[in-house]
Amino acid sequence: MSNGPFLLIVNRDGKTETHAFHQAVVTVGRSRECDLFLPDRLISRIHCRVERQEGGLFVLADAGAQNPAKLRGRPVLRAELKVGESFAVGNYEISLGIPATENGSVEETRPGDHPRGSQDLVAFLQIARALNEEQDLTRLLTQIVDAAIALCGAERGFLILGKTGDHSVEVARNFAQEEVLSPEFKISRTIANRVMATGVPELTTNAQEDDRFRDLQSVADLRLRSVLCIPIRVQNDISGVLYADNRLQQQVFQEREKALLLSLADHAGTAINTARNLEQLRGKQVELQAALDRVDQLNAALKGQLQEKTTELTQIREEISAQTLAQRSKYDYKQIVGNGRAMRTTLALLDKYIEADDPVLITGDSGTGKELVARAIHAHSRRSGRPFVSENCAALPESLLESELFGYVRGAFTGATANKKGLLESAEGGMLFLDEIGDMPTDLQKKLLRVLQEGEVRPLGSRETVKIDVRLICATNRNLETMVREGEFREDLYYRLAVLPVHLPPLRDRKEDIPLLVKRFLGDLQRETHARVRISPDAMERIVAYGWPGNVRELQNEIRRAAILCDGIILETHLSQHVREGRRGPGNAVADDGMVPSERGTTLPDMVRDLEVREIQKAFDRAQSNKSRAADLLGLSRFALQRKLEKYALDADGKPTGAAPANDDTA
Numbered sequence: 001m002s003n004g005p006f007l008l009i010v011n012r013d014g015k016t017e018t019h020a021f022h023q024a025v026v027t028v029g030r031s032r033e034c035d036l037f038l039p040d041r042l043i044s045r046i047h048c049r050v051e052r053q054e055g056g057l058f059v060l061a062d063a064g065a066q067n068p069a070k071l072r073g074r075p076v077l078r079a080e081l082k083v084g085e086s087f088a089v090g091n092y093e094i095s096l097g098i099p100a101t102e103n104g105s106v107e108e109t110r111p112g113d114h115p116r117g118s119q120d121l122v123a124f125l126q127i128a129r130a131l132n133e134e135q136d137l138t139r140l141l142t143q144i145v146d147a148a149i150a151l152c153g154a155e156r157g158f159l160i161l162g163k164t165g166d167h168s169v170e171v172a173r174n175f176a177q178e179e180v181l182s183p184e185f186k187i188s189r190t191i192a193n194r195v196m197a198t199g200v201p202e203l204t205t206n207a208q209e210d211d212r213f214r215d216l217q218s219v220a221d222l223r224l225r226s227v228l229c230i231p232i233r234v235q236n237d238i239s240g241v242l243y244a245d246n247r248l249q250q251q252v253f254q255e256r257e258k259a260l261l262l263s264l265a266d267h268a269g270t271a272i273n274t275a276r277n278l279e280q281l282r283g284k285q286v287e288l289q290a291a292l293d294r295v296d297q298l299n300a301a302l303k304g305q306l307q308e309k310t311t312e313l314t315q316i317r318e319e320i321s322a323q324t325l326a327q328r329s330k331y332d333y334k335q336i337v338g339n340g341r342a343m344r345t346t347l348a349l350l351d352k353y354i355e356a357d358d359p360v361l362i363t364g365d366s367g368t369g370k371e372l373v374a375r376a377i378h379a380h381s382r383r384s385g386r387p388f389v390s391e392n393c394a395a396l397p398e399s400l401l402e403s404e405l406f407g408y409v410r411g412a413f414t415g416a417t418a419n420k421k422g423l424l425e426s427a428e429g430g431m432l433f434l435d436e437i438g439d440m441p442t443d444l445q446k447k448l449l450r451v452l453q454e455g456e457v458r459p460l461g462s463r464e465t466v467k468i469d470v471r472l473i474c475a476t477n478r479n480l481e482t483m484v485r486e487g488e489f490r491e492d493l494y495y496r497l498a499v500l501p502v503h504l505p506p507l508r509d510r511k512e513d514i515p516l517l518v519k520r521f522l523g524d525l526q527r528e529t530h531a532r533v534r535i536s537p538d539a540m541e542r543i544v545a546y547g548w549p550g551n552v553r554e555l556q557n558e559i560r561r562a563a564i565l566c567d568g569i570i571l572e573t574h575l576s577q578h579v580r581e582g583r584r585g586p587g588n589a590v591a592d593d594g595m596v597p598s599e600r601g602t603t604l605p606d607m608v609r610d611l612e613v614r615e616i617q618k619a620f621d622r623a624q625s626n627k628s629r630a631a632d633l634l635g636l637s638r639f640a641l642q643r644k645l646e647k648y649a650l651d652a653d654g655k656p657t658g659a660a661p662a663n664d665d666t667a
Contacts, residue, residue, distance in 0.1 A: 004022075004098075004099070005021060005022050005099060006020070006021060006058070006096065006097070006098055006099075007019065007020055007096070007099055008021065008036055008050065008094055008096065009096075010092055010093075010094050011092070011093045011095070012091055012093070013091075018097075019036060021035065023035070024051065024052045024053075025051050025052075026049065026050045026051075027048075027063070028043075028049065028050065028069075028089060028094070029043055029044055029046040029047040029048070029063070029065075030043045030045050031045040031046060031153070032153050033046075033153070034046060034047075038092055040090040040092065042067065042090035043065070043089055043090040044063070044065040044066060044067075046064070047063055047089055048060060048061060048063050048089065050081065050096070057080065058080070058081040058082070058083070059078060059080055059081060060076060060087055061078045062077045062078065067090075069088060070087060070088040071085070071088075072085075081096050082096070083096050083097060083098055084096065084097065127143075127147040127150075127151070127264065127267075131144065131147070131268065132271065134271070134275070135274075135278050136275070137272070137275040137276060137279050140271055140272065140275045141161075141171045142173070144171070144264070144268045144271070145157040145158070145171045145172075145173045145242075147264060148242055148244055148261055148264055149173065149244065151257070151260045151261065152228060152244055152252075152253055152257035152260060152261060153246075153257070154175065154226075154228070154246055154253075155174060155175055155245060156172070156174045156175070156180055156186070156244070156245055156247075157172075157173055157242070157243070157244045158171070158180075158186075158242075158243040158244075159171040159172075159232075159243075160196075160240050160243060161232075161239055161240035161272075162239070162240060163239075167192075167196065167240065169184055170240075172186065186222065187218075187243055187245070188207075188213070188216060188218040188224060188227065189218060190218060191213065191216075191218075191227060191229050192229060192241050192243055195231050195241045196238055196241050200231070201229060201231060202227065202228070202229045203228050203255075203258050204226070204227050204228075204253075205226060205251045205252070205253060205254070206225050206226070206251070207219045207224040207225055207226075207227050208220075208224070213227070224245055224247055225245075225246060225247060225249060225250040226250055226251065226253045227243075227244075227245045227253070228243075228244045228245070228253040228261060229241050229244075230258070230262055230264075230265045231265065232265045232268055232272070233265070234270075234272055234273045234276075235273055239269070239272070242261060242265050242268065307534070333347055333350070333376050335372055335375070336369070336373065337513060338513035338516060339512075340510045340512040340513050342510045343513060346373075346503075346505075349502050350373065350376065350377060350502065353500045353502065355381070355382075356500065357471050358471075359472040359473065359474065359499050359500065360374070360471075360473045360474070360499075360502065361474050361475075361476075361480075361497045361498040361502070362474070362475040362476075362502050362503075362504065363475070363476060363477070363480075363501065363503045364475075364477065364503055364504030364506070365477055365506045365551050366477045367550045367552050367553030368506060368552060369504060369551075369552050370435065370475035370504060371433060371435060371475065373504065374388075374431070374475065375388060375433075377431070378430070378433075378473075381431075383429060383430050383471060386427075386428070386429035386430030386431075387426060387427050387428070387429070387430035388433065389423050389427040389431070389432050389433070390432075390434075390435065391404060391405070391423055391433070391434055392435045392436055393434055393435065393436045393437055393439050393440040394435075394436040394439035395436075398441040398443070398444060401441075402447070402460065403422070404422060404423055405422050405423050405444075405448070406424060406451075406457050406458065406459055407419075407421045407422030407424075407425055407457070407460065408422075408459050408461050409459050409462045411461060412460040412461025413460070413461070416460075416461065420459075422457060422459060424451060424457045424468055425457060425459075425466055425468060428469060428470065429470075430470065430471070432470050432472050432473070433473045433474075433475070434472065434473070434474045434475070435474075435476075437474040437475065437480075437497065438476040438477075438478035438480055438483060438489060439476075439478075442488075442489075442490065445489065445493045446490065448493065449490065451468070452496050455467060455468060455469070456468060472497070474497045480494050480497075480498070481494075506548075506551055507551045507552055507554075507555060508549075509606065509610070511544055512649070514543060515540060517552060517555055517556075518535060518540065518543065518555070518559055521555070521556050521560065522534070522535065522563065525559075525560065531568075533563045533566065533569070536569055536571050538572045539562075539571055539572045539575060541655070542572055542579055542580055542582070543558070543575070543579065544655070544656060545582055546578075546579045546582055547582075558575065558576060558579060562574040612648070613648050615634065616630070616641070616648070616650065616654050617654040619631075619633040619634050619654070620654030625652065625653045625654075627641060627652065
């Protein structure tokens with residue numbers, strides 16, 4: 001048994017390894033030169049020895065460790081170790097054993113063989129796994145050098161990449177994982193070039209005495225002893241070398257270290273090739289992303305240019321349409337925006353009213369532009385060179401309104417310190433515009449009627465009358481016919497004022513004019529602020545779809561507000577929430593107030609048209625623009641729905657096309 005193997009059973013963290021030895025002395029420590037290699041920082045390079053003596057006795061001997069091995073719980077310098085006993089080295093517990101048979105399934109190391117085959121394999125597999133996982137080329141090269149130093153116990157390691165005569169030291173490290181400065185002057189370039197040229201690894205245990213290298217100037221200058229240089233192949237081409245040396249010790253590198261570094265170099269070549277490909281791929285991805293970003297920028301620029309060209313074409317079409325309208329109209333109504341059917345009818349009436357001197361009564365909802373029409377009548381009439389005077393009858397109390405209209409003389413009432421012309425006298429030869437005439441008190445209506453009948457006015461406090469030549473234009477958003485029937489407005493005055501009636505349609509009935517109005521308002525803003533503001537198609541679609549109960553005035557305020565909020569282009573998000581959501585306002589809803597259509601200033605066909613258009617648009621929204629589904633929701637055939645789309649000038653999504661609706665009441 002004394003000549004047979006003995007066992008050292010190593011246990012750490014519940015993991016056990018069994019090693020068999022035949023020699024008389026087994027060294028234990030952190031150095032790879034030890035027979036039993038234990039990688040633990042608490043263990044010295046050569047920590048202790050297990051000695052086999054004659055008679056089958058074993059001795060545990062300290063090898064100068066800072067923390068001697070412990071046997072039976074106490075540090076020992078030299079003590080007998082019995083079979084079955086355990087001693088502690090660092091974090092390891094090692095037991096002495098004798099195999100039951102000579103054929104035990106343990107790792108045996110014969111004299112002359114290196115005992116660390118399995119440990120080398122484990123270490124190499126760990127290194128290979130780390131290299132496989134690393135994708136960054138710089139970190140990968142550093143890991144390769146550190147792995148080479150660890151595997152062969154070198155003092156320094158160098159990774160040289162390139163071709164013969166055109167290479168560079170990519171990584172230079174020492175055993176403490178510190179950078180080696182000026183690495184080009186710390187290696188034997190002759191050895192590196194020879195390996196790179198031939199592809200044959202070079203190994204010397206003492207370069208100072210090796211006939212191949214001792215005459216080299218670099219070997220002498222650098223005092224090299226142990227040198228190991230291994231070629232690195234990338235896709236079967238030699239792309240560099242892995243160079244390791246030790247200037248202090250000889251016999252450091254043997255065939256074992258050479259074989260380890262050859263395997264490492266093969267694996268490193270594959271890892272380098274993979275990392276290079278990934279790096280190139282990432283570079284291509286960056287270039288591709290930059291190209292895509294550039295394409296996006298160009299697309300955005302082209303889209304902006306397209307929108308500008310589209311806007312220009314739209315403006316040209318609008319100008320042509322306006323010119324066509326002007327050609328049809330006798331006068332050029334520049335301040336009145338609109339070329340739809342409703343506004344064409346209105347302008348046709350104005351053509352006939354302008355040359356007359358009879359009173360004009362303008363009706364329509366608030367914000368439809370009644371004063372604008374009054375000024376247009378004045379601007380094109382023969383009275384255009386004379387004054388245009390306006391007053392809001394609802395803005396003043398009765399006593400003050402009377403003095404404003406008829407004027408007064410000094411002493412007519414307290415505070416009348418001088419004569420003052422009234423508005424009727426001030427508008428001599430021109431026009432007087434009375435807004436909200438339906439709010440004029442009844443007594444004052446009688447006095448106004450007398451002025452219209454006699455053509456003269458008597459100021460307050462005066463006994464004399466003044467002849468006047470004034471054309472009267474009145475406006476109201478109330479139904480004067482209903483007020484006459486209810487006794488709230490004088491019938492005789494009504495017929496005097498309504499000689500030439502004109503009704504301005506609400507904005508919801510002339511949606512085809514909304515884009516023109518938006519353009520006008522943006523143009524006015526540009527002239528005021530010198531800043532150009534555009535509007536996106538989505539925002540325009542929301543604006544056209546909204547009912548605008550406040551009519552043109554509400555639209556103008558909305559555009560001004562959105563232009564202030566935006567950065568050059570009005571988006572859907574810049575619109576008011578109720579406009580974005582299309583919530584029905586007073587101008588959209590049909591009020592259940594007991595009034596008949598004429599009392600609301602509309603007609604039954606117009607109310608039916610508004611209702612049908614709203615329901616068609618709602619059905620298209622619900623059906624996601626599917627015409628057959630929308631027809632089902634409306635209870636119509638697809639053909640009948642198409643007829644209504646044509647009748648109301650709606651497109652395939654139920655939205656206004658801007659064309660004049662068809663004159664067809666059969667659908």
